[in-house]
Amino acid sequence: xxxxxxxxxxxxxxxxxxxxxxxxxxxxxxxxxxxxxxxxxxxxxxxxxxxxxxxxxxxxxxxxxxxxxxxxxxxxxxxxxxxxxxxxxxxxxxxxxxxxxxxxxxxxxxxxxxxxxxxxxxxxxxxxxxxxxxxxxxxxxxxxxxxxxxxxxxxxxxxxxxxxxxxxxxxxxxxxxxxxxxxxxxxxxxxxxxxxxxxxxxxxxxxxxxxxxxxxxxxxxxxxxxxxxxxxxxxxxxxxxx
Amino acid sequence: xxxxxxxxxxxxxxxxxxxxxxxxxxxxxxxxxxxxxxxxxxxxxxxxxxxxxxxxxxxxxxxxxxxxxxxxxxxxxxxxxxxxxxxxxxxxxxxxxxxxxxxxxxxxxxxxxxxxxxxxxxxxxxxxxxxxxxxxxxxxxxxxxxxxxxxxxxxxxxxxxxxxxxxxxxxxxxxxxxxxxxxxxxxxxxxxxxxxxxxxxxxxxxxxxxxxxxxxxxxxxxxxxxxxxxxxxxxxxxxxxxxxxxxxxxxxxxxxxxxxxxxxxxxxxxxxxxxxxxxxxxxxxxxxxxxxxxxxxxxxxxxxxxxxxxxxxxxxxxxxxxxxxxxxxxxxxxxxxxxxxxxxxxxxxxxxxxxxxxxxxxxxxxxxxxxxxxxxxxxxxxxxxxxxxxxxxxxxxxxxxxxxxxxxxxxxxxxxxxxxxxxxxxxxxxxxxxxxxxxxxxxxxxxxxxxxxxxxxxxxxxxxxxxxxxxxxxxxxxxxxxxxxxxxxxxxxxxxxxxxxxxxxxxxxxxxxxxxxxxxxxxxxxxxxxxxxxxxxxxxxxxxxxxxxxxxxxxxxxxxxx
Numbered sequence: 001x002x003x004x005x006x007x008x009x010x011x012x013x014x015x016x017x018x019x020x021x022x023x024x025x026x027x028x029x030x031x032x033x034x035x036x037x038x039x040x041x042x043x044x045x046x047x048x049x050x051x052x053x054x055x056x057x058x059x060x061x062x063x064x065x066x067x068x069x070x071x072x073x074x075x076x077x078x079x080x081x082x083x084x085x086x087x088x089x090x091x092x093x094x095x096x097x098x099x100x101x102x103x104x105x106x107x108x109x110x111x112x113x114x115x116x117x118x119x120x121x122x123x124x125x126x127x128x129x130x131x132x133x134x135x136x137x138x139x140x141x142x143x144x145x146x147x148x149x150x151x152x153x154x155x156x157x158x159x160x161x162x163x164x165x166x167x168x169x170x171x172x173x174x175x176x177x178x179x180x181x182x183x184x185x186x187x188x189x190x191x192x193x194x195x196x197x198x199x200x201x202x203x204x205x206x207x208x209x210x211x212x213x214x215x216x217x218x219x220x221x222x223x224x225x226x227x228x229x230x231x232x233x234x235x236x237x238x239x240x241x242x
Numbered sequence: 243x244x245x246x247x248x249x250x251x252x253x254x255x256x257x258x259x260x261x262x263x264x265x266x267x268x269x270x271x272x273x274x275x276x277x278x279x280x281x282x283x284x285x286x287x288x289x290x291x292x293x294x295x296x297x298x299x300x301x302x303x304x305x306x307x308x309x310x311x312x313x314x315x316x317x318x319x320x321x322x323x324x325x326x327x328x329x330x331x332x333x334x335x336x337x338x339x340x341x342x343x344x345x346x347x348x349x350x351x352x353x354x355x356x357x358x359x360x361x362x363x364x365x366x367x368x369x370x371x372x373x374x375x376x377x378x379x380x381x382x383x384x385x386x387x388x389x390x391x392x393x394x395x396x397x398x399x400x401x402x403x404x405x406x407x408x409x410x411x412x413x414x415x416x417x418x419x420x421x422x423x424x425x426x427x428x429x430x431x432x433x434x435x436x437x438x439x440x441x442x443x444x445x446x447x448x449x450x451x452x453x454x455x456x457x458x459x460x461x462x463x464x465x466x467x468x469x470x471x472x473x474x475x476x477x478x479x480x481x482x483x484x485x486x487x488x489x490x491x492x493x494x495x496x497x498x499x500x501x502x503x504x505x506x507x508x509x510x511x512x513x514x515x516x517x518x519x520x521x522x523x524x525x526x527x528x529x530x531x532x533x534x535x536x537x538x539x540x541x542x543x544x545x546x547x548x549x550x551x552x553x554x555x556x557x558x559x560x561x562x563x564x565x566x567x568x569x570x571x572x573x574x575x576x577x578x579x580x581x582x583x584x585x586x587x588x589x590x591x592x593x594x595x596x597x598x599x600x601x602x603x604x605x606x607x608x609x610x611x612x613x614x615x616x617x618x619x620x621x622x623x624x625x626x627x628x629x630x631x632x633x634x635x636x637x638x639x640x641x642x643x644x645x646x647x648x649x650x651x652x653x654x655x656x657x658x659x660x661x662x663x664x665x666x667x668x669x670x671x672x673x674x675x676x677x678x679x680x681x682x683x684x685x686x687x688x689x690x691x692x693x694x695x696x697x698x699x700x701x702x703x704x705x706x707x708x709x710x711x712x713x714x715x716x717x718x719x720x721x722x723x724x725x726x727x728x729x730x731x732x733x734x735x736x737x738x739x740x741x742x743x744x745x746x747x748x749x750x751x752x753x754x755x756x757x758x759x760x761x762x763x764x765x766x767x768x769x770x771x772x773x774x775x776x777x778x779x780x781x782x783x784x785x786x787x788x789x790x791x792x793x794x795x796x797x798x799x800x801x802x803x804x
Contacts, residue, residue, distance in 0.1 A: 041586060116533040
């Protein structure tokens with residue numbers, strides 16, 4: 001976007017950066033970024049472009065000349081200029097239309113990964129045999145594997161990566177957790193994970209996931225064993241309360 | 243004497259309003275009362291936060307006024323003395339507004355939330371008297387400090403500097419006394435299991451007392467610097483002569499410098515504060531950082547982005563007024579896009595508003611991984627480095643570096659590369675180590691960065707010592723958009739202060755005093771974040787209106803200093 005770019009005028013490059021960033025986020029990234037998040041990041045891109053253009057008077061003039069048709073450009077760039085000036089209002093109108101049209105999707109939800117645990121969770125004493133990950137017994141982890149594969153695998157997957165056979169059916173508001181991600185159980189203390197396994201995802205209207213509570217299906221020891229196996233399989237360690 | 247009485251009259255009026263509030267609260271006979279139209283919570287919130295913003299301002303300004311005054315005295319530079327005086331002239335009207343707002347806050351909160359305020363009054367009674375005495379002394383010190391500025395010059399200058407020191411000590415003590423109450427709300431101590439107050443000493447020295455003191459002090463100075471820079475920008479835009487323009491351009495630069503230098507230390511104070519919150523109660527820590535209030539940090543990232551990038555934008559434009567700066571301009575695009583990317587990482591949510599169409603949730607491979615703390619901490623550190631490099635460019639521009647000093651520059655570059663490398667290595671490990679280790683790593687990284695940055699500046703001092711200029715800096719030759727950038731920085735800073743004020747209060751959830759005195763009013767639940775931001779924006783506008791009045795009616799001496 002420098003003025004030394006003989007080939008492409010700054011204003012054209014600015015337009016290409018804005019369009020390119022949008023295409024990258026919505027059509028190249030896999031899976032695409034959610035539209036609301038794309039708009040959020042586009043705010044940064046546009047801010048960056050505006051800052052760059054307004055850093056020098058010459059660039060400002062060049063940009064104003066471009067959008068007011070004062071500068072004469074090669075046919076390719078002048079076509080792009082017309083295209084931008086025609087398509088920009090169309091794009092804005094489409095966004096307004098998309099926002100206003102009636103859809104049958106449920107309303108968006110503010111997903112909250114780490115809800116505040118009740119005090120009993122903070123005070124919970126983890127059984128001695130489950131408290132220290134370095135001393136976990138391989139036999140207990142193996143027992144945890146059997147429980148995991150019987151109950152958790154369909155959603156959370158054989159590899160604890162959230163890609164179980166039925167995971168695709170459960171995607172709103174949150175897909176089954178990929179435990180290998182650094183932002184999931186690796187950020188949580190054992191007692192917190194125990195609480196989530198025991199009570200599931202639907203409680204207090206705080207966290208509206210499809211995760212059922214296992215407190216009535218599994219014994220306490222079984223839940224601890226499955227937690228141990230989950231950490232073991234995901235290759236991460238639990239957090240401790242600060 | 244007459245002037246002193248007049249000034250103290252406003253303060254006494256504030257104290258009388260406060261005393262009336264405490265009395266009315268004591269006689270209320272009910273737990274809560276309602277306020278028309280905006281409701282009781284919003285009424286207290288608006289007055290409290292606006293008062294806190296003014297309190298921050300009047301604490302901050304004397305700190306750097308004293309530093310500039312000392313610099314002027316040591317260097318025997320009258321221009322610095324006039325600059326300090328120009329900052330100080332904002333103090334007397336700001337004190338008066340703070341006094342009235344303080345009185346109003348006490349009146350409104352005691353009248354509308356008597357249960358809570360009566361509990362606090364009984365528990366902290368001795369500190370209330372101490373606070374009133376300190377405020378009275380501080381107000382007197384401001385009056386003497388301001389009115390003796392011209393009288394205590396030359397050989398008497400040291401006396402005036404000592405007066406400034408006394409004023410700063412009193413201001414800090416006032417802040418510390420108020421923080422006894424605020425930190426107690428958040429992390430109460432000195433109470434028994436039934437919530438009965440047993441020890442004033444323990445209540446004062448609760449877990450978040452020192453973190454709040456440190457965090458507030460640094461944040462206040464930074465805030466004061468940016469507000470003064472906005473004042474200078476306003477004056478610059480309305481200046482009529484070149485001399486005035488040059489003076490206010492220099493003043494804006496100095497205010498910005500004060501704001502940035504102090505702001506760089508804020509993340510460190512913030513981590514310390516956060517750690518103490520977790521130590522007090524992990525539940526509150528999760529609510530604050532990862533739970534219901536976690537979106538506050540995304541908003542904070544955006545407003546801090548405006549502050550940091552706005553400052554850099556101002557400084558990049560400032561290169562225009564430095565002859566010989568051309569060769570440094572080629573670095574600006576790298577810095578600006580580097581900062582944009584760093585702040586985009588900081589503002590990346592861990593999870594987003596999920597719609598069925600987006601199939602979002604917390605597991606998106608891009609923002610799910612970028613949105614956690616590890617890359618954000620690295621991004622903050624890189625952004626800080628970007629601001630520092632911008633300042634270095636400004637210092638370096640237009641200077642001819644003497645022969646034989648290239649080694650200093652080489653070592654500077656090595657340190658900068660080392661900072662980047664350390665951050666990238668820590669970032670890599672942060673994804674693999676347990677969270678507790680990660681948090682410690684982030685603190686160690688910052689502890690490493692502070693002396694490293696100090697060393698960069700030390701080397702810069704040696705590098706540029708007596709280095710000749712290719713030409714004089716053309717103070718007063720800044721485009722108007724640079725000044726609007728300073729105003730935008732100040733507005734964002736006010737918004738950020740109000741946002742974090744809300745965050746700290748909201749961390750208590752449905753408690754007036756966390757775990758001790760429950761909020762049983764109809765306002766016990768948190769407002770939705772959208773509603774909260776509306777109130778925060780309202781507070782920002784109110785503060786800007788009031789500080790605008792201070793700017794408008796603060797007469798500056800004609801004829802700039804520079």
